Amino acid sequence: MKYFLVLVCAVSMTGAVLAADHGPVFSYATPVNSEREFSFDTGIFGRNGSRGTQLSTGSGFGYGVTPHITINAFLPAMFGSGNLPESRIVSGSEWTGSGSWRFLHSVTSVGKRIESTASLGIVVPGPQQDSGVLGSLHRAPGVTGSVVTGMASRSQYLWVGGGYARFAEASHDRRPDTISWSAVYGYRPSSLRRGYDKWDYRGFAELTGEHTGGVRRGGLVLPDSSSTTLWLGPSVLAIYKNIAIEGGVQGPLFRDVSEAIYGREHMRFAINLSYLKYSSHTSSH
Amino acid sequence: MKRILATAFLLVSTVAARAEYEQVNLTVFGMDCAPCAHAIHVSMKGVPGVNTVDVDLNTGLVSIKLNPGNSAAMRQFNEAVEKNGFTHKDAQVIVRGQLSGSVRAPFLDVAGANDRYALAPLAAGTDISSLLGKTVVIDGVLPQSAKGKVSDTLRYKTIAEAR
Numbered sequence: 202m203k204y205f206l207v208l209v210c211a212v213s214m215t216g217a218v219l220a221a222d223h224g225p226v227f228s229y230a231t232p233v234n235s236e237r238e239f240s241f242d243t244g245i246f247g248r249n250g251s252r253g254t255q256l257s258t259g260s261g262f263g264y265g266v267t268p269h270i271t272i273n274a275f276l277p278a279m280f281g282s283g284n285l286p287e288s289r290i291v292s293g294s295e296w297t298g299s300g301s302w303r304f305l306h307s308v309t310s311v312g313k314r315i316e317s318t319a320s321l322g323i324v325v326p327g328p329q330q331d332s333g334v335l336g337s338l339h340r341a342p343g344v345t346g347s348v349v350t351g352m353a354s355r356s357q358y359l360w361v362g363g364g365y366a367r368f369a370e371a372s373h374d375r376r377p378d379t380i381s382w383s384a385v386y387g388y389r390p391s392s393l394r395r396g397y398d399k400w401d402y403r404g405f406a407e408l409t410g411e412h413t414g415g416v417r418r419g420g421l422v423l424p425d426s427s428s429t430t431l432w433l434g435p436s437v438l439a440i441y442k443n444i445a446i447e448g449g450v451q452g453p454l455f456r457d458v459s460e461a462i463y464g465r466e467h468m469r470f471a472i473n474l475s476y477l478k479y480s481s482h483t484s485s486h
Numbered sequence: 487m488k489r490i491l492a493t494a495f496l497l498v499s500t501v502a503a504r505a506e507y508e509q510v511n512l513t514v515f516g517m518d519c520a521p522c523a524h525a526i527h528v529s530m531k532g533v534p535g536v537n538t539v540d541v542d543l544n545t546g547l548v549s550i551k552l553n554p555g556n557s558a559a560m561r562q563f564n565e566a567v568e569k570n571g572f573t574h575k576d577a578q579v580i581v582r583g584q585l586s587g588s589v590r591a592p593f594l595d596v597a598g599a600n601d602r603y604a605l606a607p608l609a610a611g612t613d614i615s616s617l618l619g620k621t622v623v624i625d626g627v628l629p630q631s632a633k634g635k636v637s638d639t640l641r642y643k644t645i646a647e648a649r
Contacts, residue, residue, distance in 0.1 A: 223519065223521055233571070235525050235529075235569060235570040235571060236569035236570070236571075237569070238525065238570075268568060268569050268570060268571040269571065303571070306571065308515040308516035308572065308573040309515070310515060311513070311514075311515055311517075311544075311545060311546035312515075312516070312517055312518050312543065312544070312546060313515070313516070313518065314515075314516040314518070353518045353519075354518055355518055355543065355544065358518075394543070394544055395543075396523075396542070396543065397520040397522075397523030397524055397527070397541055397543055399520075400520075401519055401520035403519075440519060440520045440521060441520065442520055442521070442524040443521055443524050445521070477521055477524075477525075479524065479525045479528040479529065479570075480528070480529070480532070480569075481528050481529060481531060481532025482532060483529065483532045483533050483534075483562050483565060483566060
């Protein structure tokens with residue numbers, strides 16, 4: 202199984218990358234980079250719980266190989282500890298390499314498009330150890346995948362997506378499989394549908410959810426170590442030409458989590474800064 | 487005086503013989519946000535010979551004005567749209583070129599860009615017989631083409647001898 206995972210990772214070098222860039226901050230979204238476009242993201246993602254606040258910062262890089270295929274890398278750094286459950290919605294300490302393919306792209310009118318994007322990737326344990334139950338595990342790489350579909354227009358945005366992450370086993374330990382999903386609605390009021398040389402704002406309502414499986418330690422699944430949560434909250438995106446700032450906060454709608462193991466997670470928040478470097482390269486004739 | 491007249495004649499004849507796009511107004515579908523427009527702006531400015539680019543997000547109109555003496559080809563404008571993941575629709579162009587062929591089957595050769603179009607009038611009634619073999623300026627529409635292609639027919643609204 203380990204070799205299979207490594208092979209998959211080596212071939213695909215990809216992973217489910219949540220929409221930082223210039224979209225919703227917590228949820229899955231469809232946009233990919235333009236051909237030869239570099240994108241750079243950095244931000245702070247936080248999870249606050251009864252056992253402390255866990256913050257992660259990091260740098261994300263994206264490159265558009267074609268208009269519909271983007272490769273990404275995300276290198277996070279974590280500080281603080283919350284003893285919280287595994288999450289793929291809020292980045293942890295793993296390094297991620299991923300590739301996204303926009304396999305459906307239907308442009309229907311001025312300013313409007315319907316599209317679907319699939320991502321595959323690898324997550325590799327970073328140099329930092331997690332906290333709590335997850336911190337006591339031997340760590341191994343994992344693979345991730347996601348599919349998201351939706352529409353974008355000058356006034357409204359709607360994306361629905363889901364992802365799955367599975368980790369390899371290391372010394373009879375294994376991080377939990379994670380299923381994550383999101384639905385996001387975005388709106389730009391008519392007064393803000395302005396020229397591209399002015400600040401562009403839009404607001405989102407982001408609904409995200411995760412189910413993590415049981416934590417395996419020493420070949421045994423820890424009782425009550427699985428979790429299911431549902432989160433809802435607003436986020437705002439501001440863009441000026443090729444610079445974007447986005448921030449959001451989420452509160453729990455539903456929690457089925459063992460407080461004895463993980464404590465009680467109260468809030469998630471994120472602030473992200475994006476810089477997009479477009480290519481002016483054109484073919485000669 | 488003779489030298490001045492000769493130079494002036496040479497300049498005028500050079501200008502009259504130029505074959506190039508002067509303006510391209512391209513409708514682009516799929517741009518929803520400022521970075522989309524910025525990406526198009528950067529890509530279009532990267533086409534050699536482009537002077538100014540205006541992008542209107544609400545109408546999807548990309549207006550490109552070109553420098554005299556440019557050799558930009560229509561395919562390059564379409565590629566600039568496609569590489570950003572958008573779709574180009576009809577393009578309104580003002581183009582200068584050599585009128586060839588016959589009255590029934592006229593062609594426009596845009597020598598600087600290596601583009602050649604079959605011409606079709608948008609409305610009947612234009613007599614182009616006196617313009618055959620001359621350098622003309624055409625205001626017309628290039629219909630939407632498939633990805634990676636340029637329409638081979640230019641539907642002209644006006645056609646006049648270049649001055």
